[in-house]
Amino acid sequence: MASSPNKFLLILAIATILLPSIAVATEYVVGGDAIGWKPNFNYTDWAKDKMFMVGDTLVFKYDPTKHDVYKVNGTAFSECVTPPGAEVLKSGNDIVTLKSAGNKWYLCSTLGHCANGQKLKITVMDMMSAPQPSPNAAPPNVFVGFFQIFVSLAIVILLSSYAT
Incomplete structure (x- = not known):
């Protein structure tokens, strides 16, 4: 022995x-540390160069007296509505662990905020579905x-x- x-x-x-x-899981502060979760920001541009993986976390930082975060489906996201039973986060420092692959949608329910860009759509990948490097990589x-x-x-x- x-x-x-x-x-x-x-x-x-x-x-x-x-x-x-x-x-190693990555922590993403939605919008970045300086911006956080607020209207009139392009979250599509913020997310476009990021590869979200199962196990990563999203951190939503915002003033809880002015904003919230709803986890919604694609239809609710497109229509900027919060369906009954949708999960709501409202601490002002919400941490969401990405537990499964697929599309994820988030929005703020404060009147006019979603319509003014306070919404986020991401695609989460698992290790098996992560894209392979291109031949020129x-x-x-x-x-x-x-x-x-x-x-x-x-x-x-x-x-x-x-x-x-």
Whole structure:
């Protein structure tokens, strides 16, 4: 059976190899820190260059005396209405964890706000549906791969020196 230092080094080697490949969830402040959730802002432009993944979070920051956030369906989003039973958030610092892939729609129910742009539509992807890089895309970061190999080899050498 491996000694305690050997177990630690083995776990460290495995973590060094596997951890960079595990996706880390991203937190998005809707509209950005400076803007937040308010009317007269183009949330479509804000969202267009972002890739929302299952596990990511949206943070809606706003004045709760003036705004709210409703989770709605596509029809309600298009018509700027809040259907009965729709989930409403109203703390002023609402965190929404994206738990499933697909389209998600959010809007403010304050009169005129949705019509003035205070609404957000995003598409959430899971790891299986994420787009593959185009043939002209930059190559993956080779440094990370070499670093993983280097650290793994160093740990193997350390383990072999402990074994002798």
